[in-house]
Amino acid sequence: GAVVSQHPSRVICKSGTSVKIECRSLDFQATTMFWYRQFPKQSLMLMATSNEGSKATYEQGVEKDKFLINHASLTLSTLTVTSAHPEDSSFYICSAPGQGGNTEAFFGQGTRLTVV
C-alpha cells in the first residue's frame, strides 16, 4: 500500500543551526503534503501545506522564513528548521493525502527534533 517515509526519525542539533527533514511518498505521487508539529502532551497542529512546484501555504502564526518548505518533486517535500532554538524542539510529522478509498491521509513516521 501507499507509504510515506520521513527521515530522520530523530535528530539532535545545536542551537542556531539548521535541520532538514525529508518526507517522501514511496509508491505514489503527492502534489500536496502537509506538515504538522506536536509539542509534548498536545495535539498535532498544522504548520503548512506543501505544494509541488509552488510556494507553501503557511498557517497563521507559523514563520515562513524559519520553517522553509520545498516541494521540488512529486514525491519529496522537505522542511528545514532554520536557526533552531530549544523552543523548536518538537515532534514533526508530514502527511500526504490518501489515494482514494477509506484512507484520508498517509502519515510519515515523524521526526523528533531536540535542539540543545
Added chain:
Amino acid sequence: QKEVEQNSGPLSVPEGAIASLNCTYSDRVSQSFFWYRQYSGKSPELIMSIYSNGDKEDGRFTAQLNKASQYVSLLIRDSQPSDSATYLCAPRGTSYGKLTFGQGTILTVHP
C-alpha cells in the same frame, strides 16, 4: 472556541468495558470526520472515518455523527489494554487530507 474540542480525559476504563470518546467541532462546513489513535512517540493511525449522520460500526469500534449538533463520538467495546493510547478527533479541513485535530483524549485500559 476551539475548532475541535474533545472530552479532556484522561479516561480510564477496566478491560472489557466500553470506552466513550466525544468530540465537538465548530465548522459547520465539515463533512468528513476521522478518529485516529496515536501511541506515544508514533504517528497517528486511522481508526474510523464517518461521513453521514448516524452510526458506523467496524469491529469493536462504533463512530457516531450528528451534524446538526456538530458532534462526533467513538465507542470502543470490549476495551483491551492495547487500546491504551491518545485518541484524536479530526474533521477534514478545506482540502482532502488536510486535517484539524482535537487536543486528544488519553485512554487507559487497565487489566
